[in-house]
Amino acid sequence: MTKLKIKSGDTVQVIAGDHKGSEGKVLKVLIDKNKAIVEGVNMVKKHTKPSAQNPQGGIVEKEASIHISNLSLLTSKGETTRVGYKMNGDKKERFSKKSNEVI
Numbered sequence: 001m002t003k004l005k006i007k008s009g010d011t012v013q014v015i016a017g018d019h020k021g022s023e024g025k026v027l028k029v030l031i032d033k034n035k036a037i038v039e040g041v042n043m044v045k046k047h048t049k050p051s052a053q054n055p056q057g058g059i060v061e062k063e064a065s066i067h068i069s070n071l072s073l074l075t076s077k078g079e080t081t082r083v084g085y086k087m088n089g090d091k092k093e094r095f096s097k098k099s100n101e102v103i
């Protein structure tokens with residue numbers, strides 16, 4: 001199993017693919033597939049059958065997953081950065097390799 005450097009709640013930017021340049025918050029990380037679901041990015045239309053929750057059925061727009069390699073973490077200033085790890089006492093912290101700030 002690989003270690004992913006993006007967690008849910010992070011603000012990321014898409015750096016490759018159809019949605020290049022768009023930004024959003026990571027809603028969920030699918031560790032086994034190396035993918036993440038980003039808010040407002042890679043929207044797909046899903047046809048739903050009528051059910052108890054949705055008696056009308058119809059077409060729902062929702063976010064589809066996007067590969068982790070196409071995402072880059074954003075710093076507090078809004079620039080893309082790579083992620084590094086360092087020990088602070090006995091705690092392991094993520095830090096931005098560009099600005100050296102703790103994430």
